[in-house]
Amino acid sequence: MAVVEARRVTRLFPMAAGPVAALRDVSLRVDAGEYVAVSGPSGCGKSTLLHLVGVVDQPTSGEILFEERDVAGLSEAERSRIRLVRIGFVFQRFFLLPMLTARENVELPQAEARVPLADRRARTRELLEYVGLADRADHLPSQLSGGEMQRVAIARALANRPALLVADEPTGELDEQTGEHIADLFGRVHADGTAILVVTHNPMLAARAQRRVTMKSGRLVA
Amino acid sequence: MTSLWLAWRTTTRYRVRAMLAIVGVAVIGALLFDMLLLSRGLLDSFADLLRSAGYDVRIIGSEGLPIVRVPIAGAARLAADLRARPEIGDVVLVRIERATAQGAGHPPRPITIVGTTQIGGGPYTIVKGEDLPATSSSWDRCPILVGRRLAAALGVAPGSSLRVSVRPEGIRSALPPIVCRVAGVVNFYFAATSEDAVATTMDALQEALGTSGESADLILVASRPETGPAAAVRVIQQLRPDLRAYSNEDVLAQFNQNGFAYFRQISFVLSSLTMTFAFLLVATLLTVSVNQRLGEIAALRALGIGRARIASLLLWESALLVGAGAVLALPLGGLLALGLDRLLRQMPGLPDRLHFFVFQWRAVMMHAALFAVTAAAAAGYPVWLATRLPIAATLRREVVG
Numbered sequence: 320m321a322v323v324e325a326r327r328v329t330r331l332f333p334m335a336a337g338p339v340a341a342l343r344d345v346s347l348r349v350d351a352g353e354y355v356a357v358s359g360p361s362g363c364g365k366s367t368l369l370h371l372v373g374v375v376d377q378p379t380s381g382e383i384l385f386e387e388r389d390v391a392g393l394s395e396a397e398r399s400r401i402r403l404v405r406i407g408f409v410f411q412r413f414f415l416l417p418m419l420t421a422r423e424n425v426e427l428p429q430a431e432a433r434v435p436l437a438d439r440r441a442r443t444r445e446l447l448e449y450v451g452l453a454d455r456a457d458h459l460p461s462q463l464s465g466g467e468m469q470r471v472a473i474a475r476a477l478a479n480r481p482a483l484l485v486a487d488e489p490t491g492e493l494d495e496q497t498g499e500h501i502a503d504l505f506g507r508v509h510a511d512g513t514a515i516l517v518v519t520h521n522p523m524l525a526a527r528a529q530r531r532v533t534m535k536s537g538r539l540v541a
Numbered sequence: 542m543t544s545l546w547l548a549w550r551t552t553t554r555y556r557v558r559a560m561l562a563i564v565g566v567a568v569i570g571a572l573l574f575d576m577l578l579l580s581r582g583l584l585d586s587f588a589d590l591l592r593s594a595g596y597d598v599r600i601i602g603s604e605g606l607p608i609v610r611v612p613i614a615g616a617a618r619l620a621a622d623l624r625a626r627p628e629i630g631d632v633v634l635v636r637i638e639r640a641t642a643q644g645a646g647h648p649p650r651p652i653t654i655v656g657t658t659q660i661g662g663g664p665y666t667i668v669k670g671e672d673l674p675a676t677s678s679s680w681d682r683c684p685i686l687v688g689r690r691l692a693a694a695l696g697v698a699p700g701s702s703l704r705v706s707v708r709p710e711g712i713r714s715a716l717p718p719i720v721c722r723v724a725g726v727v728n729f730y731f732a733a734t735s736e737d738a739v740a741t742t743m744d745a746l747q748e749a750l751g752t753s754g755e756s757a758d759l760i761l762v763a764s765r766p767e768t769g770p771a772a773a774v775r776v777i778q779q780l781r782p783d784l785r786a787y788s789n790e791d792v793l794a795q796f797n798q799n800g801f802a803y804f805r806q807i808s809f810v811l812s813s814l815t816m817t818f819a820f821l822l823v824a825t826l827l828t829v830s831v832n833q834r835l836g837e838i839a840a841l842r843a844l845g846i847g848r849a850r851i852a853s854l855l856l857w858e859s860a861l862l863v864g865a866g867a868v869l870a871l872p873l874g875g876l877l878a879l880g881l882d883r884l885l886r887q888m889p890g891l892p893d894r895l896h897f898f899v900f901q902w903r904a905v906m907m908h909a910a911l912f913a914v915t916a917a918a919a920a921g922y923p924v925w926l927a928t929r930l931p932i933a934a935t936l937r938r939e940v941v942g
Contacts, residue, residue: 366937375843376933396847403845412939414840418554423542430542431846475844487936 321384322483322514323372324348328381330367341367343537344381349483349516354509356528357518364537365518366487372516373406373485374398386482403432407476407513409486413468415460421447421471422456428478439478446474450504466497473504477513484508486517490524502527544850548857558826559862565822566866566912567873573815574874574908575881575898580808582899584793584801590894591789593730594664596633596761597770600777600786613784616757620658622780623762628772630765633659634757636746642739643704643718644695652691653738654707656746659761663740670699670725673742683721683745691737692726699723705739707749719749730894762786804897816915823863823919827855831923836939839932848928855927859920860913867912871905 325347331338342364349355349372357365370376371383374390383390385401393401402408415424422443429439447453450470460468469489476484486505490498502524509515509529517524525531533541552559600619602611613619620632636656641649657663660675665686673684683705687697697703706718721741732738743757764773770788777786787795831838838851878898885897 367933370933370936373843375936376931399842399845399847401845402843403847406845408840408843410840410843410936412836414837416837416841418550427542428844428846431850479845 320351320387321348322351322353322386323516324382324384325368325372325378326382326384328368328371328378328383330364330371330376331379340537342371342378345534345537345539346381347372347532347539349514351482352509352512352514354505354515354527354529355517356525356531357516357534358520358522358525358531359534359540361520363534365534367537368534369485369487369516369518372483373408374401403428404479405482407473407479407481407484409469409472409476409484409489411488411491413460413465413472413492415468415471415475417460420457420459421452421463421467421474424460424471425474425478428475432479434479442478443474446477447471449477449507450474464497465493466500469493469497469501470504473501473508477508481513483514483516486515486519488519488521489517490519490521495523499523544853545857547854548861551854551858552861555830558830562823562826562862563866563869566819566863567869569815569819569822570867570870570908570912571874571877573812573819573911574870574904575878576808576812576815577904577907578874578878578898578900580805580812581901581904583804583895583897584797585899585901586894586896587796587801588789588793589899590730590892591792593894594761595662596631596763597789598762598764598773598777598786599789599792600760600762600781600784601758602784612756612758613760614756615781616760619781619784620760623777626776628765628768628776629762631763633657633761634743635659635759635761636743636756637758638707638709638746638750640705640707640739640749642691642695642737643706644697644701647695649704649706650691650694650737652705653732653736654685654705654746654749655738655740656743657740658743664730665727665740666730668726668728670723673724673740681722682748683719683741684724685721685745686725686727686740687723688729688732688736688738689726691739692723694737697723697726699725703739705749707746709750716749716751719745721745728893731892733890733892735889812911816911819863819866819912819915820919823859823915824922826862827859827920827923828926830858831855831927835930835935838927839930839935839939842930842932843936851927852924855924856917856920859916859923863912863916863919867908871908875900 325345327344327346328342329340329344330342331340345368357368359365371378374385377391390398425443425446426439429442447456450473452467452470455463455467490501493501498521505515505517506527519525532539602613616634620634623629623632638654640652640654642652643649661672668689673686674681685703701723703721703723704718705721707716729738762773764770774786774788841851882896882898
């Protein structure tokens, strides 16, 4: 069963000199538990595809089906709810809230989803142990290294047990060795049954995926 | 993890920005609070002053404001008639004349002398000595209460003597002086800070004037609580339609319309300006803050944090900054009001007890309400910016940036 499916999606961005097509007639399906990596040169449309699949953007034409529901017919609140409980996001720049500790950052999406306090405390502890940061739970992001911040961000993305984890250049801000640790972590997340769609320039990270697709000039080429 | 809690953590995280905003709002808020105190302060103070005399109706012999007085003929008879009416509790005759007072070793000094039929508890506070005696006696024909300023200038204390020469209006030369005994040194409620005043019994003043007790400049009437001042005014108008009777509320209403409109207008203009400054300060700081956190906000939205949560987070941030500033503004505004009040009261001719800035809970409530509106309005644009931002485009810009 597909967790998410992009059907012949095109995304145009209006510009002063005329619309620019970031994606042209792209179709992609990510099945439950599948690990897909999208590679390609800068500006080829990888992040645009990820944003569409991650339900933070809408295609100009074509359809995005998330768990077989066309997201175009959903309200903003419904799309927000899907992102909260069915999708986990990992960003290149981590985007942890700087005023919250690692534990609080992981708790935040659970609090928004109204998970009872005791349950979210337990889940947060479990996730911080999972990413190897149980001893840094009360540290602020400013007290963590880049790799540690990204691990907290992965724990946050997994907080509400999503069906799909989407990651946009998750090793883009990290050195090679730290990037390998993050790649290992993605491997574990996948092994535990979560579908992953990762956009990356990092061949080592892409190599861990079950399926690799390449994009060029807004189209899937392989 | 409530929005308030998140807003608190954000505010304490960016301490310098928060402190600048709070101090800015506090300074602006102090000015606003002072304007609110000023807008009703003088009127409230004037009302207190009127009520401090213990009488709620004033009778004068002329049209217009009760400060313009002409002698009331047949005042003693009117007082007797009024005392017989069930609507009236008490009646006091007051006569005011210019005079000179001379203490031992001091040159004569111009004063205002007030003669009254009131026995004890007049519009003054006794600083030293005692009140005027209830009855006149042959050995104490002219007991007087002396204002503190005059007592200091003439070097007199209770038991001292003063030579008082009355100079009735329209008569060029002073009447022969009489020797008065200082019964007490007082602070007069109605006397200006620059005015030297003495009070004595009506009998003593009439003896000094060489007249009978039929005339007064002002009659003070206390109505009975069960009937109220309006009934007392009606009775007076029935008995003497040639006179004007004003309840304290009438006097206040006239002053509110004429004398204090100026202060209200100034207060309104300055209050509006201060609110605008507070709005601009907080709106600018929040907008800058949101612009600095666009990536963070877009990421939160991507994680499924709803628009309502983002909006309430920013509203609480605004409320915390404005609220802390507004609370700090109260003591700051209070101190500033004390200084400004002292400065304004140096104007000549103002009664000693009159204040421009008077603390009122109403002003505090208004201050709080205006700042609540400001906090909500200041958060308006940042909230719109944060909740309407395109998530994907913002994330893309953040990465490229």
